[in-house]
Amino acid sequence: MAERKRGMGRGLAAILPESEAGGPELRELPVEMIEPNPDQPRTSFEKGALDALAGSIRSAGLLQPLIVRPSDGGRYELVAGERRWRAAQQAGLKRVPAVVRVSPEDERLQAALIENMVREDLNPVDEARACAALVDDLGISKEELARRVGRSRAAISNLIRLLDLPDPVLGMLEDGRLSEGHGRAILVVPDQSARSSLAKQAADGGWSVRETEDRARGKGGGKAKASRGGRISAEERAAMGEAEDALGEALGADVRVRRAGAGVRAELRFDDLDELAALARRVRKRG
Template structure:
């Protein structure tokens, strides 16, 4: 109460001199509890689509928003309202990759999405499960991750193993990787995943290493190349 309302409400005018709240419902409730009678507000003429857009973007800023509701809000803004991922990222303080990763959680089976909504699994667990392409296996792994309290790293490992078994042709020879090399590959995967902002797979065959990751489109490839090029340029300078 001593500091007042830090961020103004957003309202739109209605016939008869009244106003409709567009953004700031939680701030309005908090102000009422604090006994504030006058609230700074931004009056904005908005169409229905713009009103929904503002409400969804504000909703994404909630700290208690679960990963699936956040993903649905992102998908609605991008697919239905035409907001680009770059613009959405700027408005909510996230990268384009983070927005893409959030939306990808909607590819999970409904049962797994429900676990993320209930807080039984984190968004990191959800992204790890996406490494396995089979929906039945995803559900099975999600239950095990929840019941056995797997970390995100453990979930990633099991998802990769399940996906590897699904791809392995019958009668193929199993490649045994030395534990020390396996740790090195896992460390490399973690470092590259963090640097590139996406899941990265590092494998070793015949003394050679292969790094694999997926990009959504050519534009994302250009953006990633520019980021890497910028880092190299700054090092050279």
């Protein structure tokens, strides 16, 4: 099974806007005076990783400060860094370094969501939920979100589409039995029941993403046929995959390449007409 790419390669400090009225202030705070963020998009913290981080903190201390905001009763609420906070408690720290920010509610949630998206250990479903919350609930455009987390607009759109999968399939993505690429392939199938069935077969059979795509197209998304009726070879699959990646990166769109009789067809998928119009404008400018 192909390993999915995780994390977005930029730290929180690079993407959080500077505060004006109440600038950031670094303090040492009692760990028991800090509360978790109720809007925290992460739903689970892997025990092994938490244990390892706690061990590192025991040896070297908490090197990266938490980010908090003032709360009621002289307490503080986490904006970012809940995993580090939990590990610090596990390591027995009494006080922790923290950057205190006074931020509007939307900025608070944005920071928490984006901090989770730039982590390397976040599963694609949590990433997708964070993207959807930022775009749908907080009104951040996909272009702006892509810029702030260092991904393409197409990658953001692809993540959000994963949430169209049925719950059993999302569960397989969360626990690592299937990758983000498998999820995108299964979306080709229009029926939710068939999606669940295909996902189970892919997980049980250890199918590659390319094999899952081929099976998905045979279940209603357009059958993948080799020229002159033959099977698609491994070399052809690799070439089609490379073409999808290159075109997707160049156009900033979701691209699918498949056989069409004796030829090959490339399809572009868009969330709406606005996304299509934006691509048309970019292409026109390049011309």
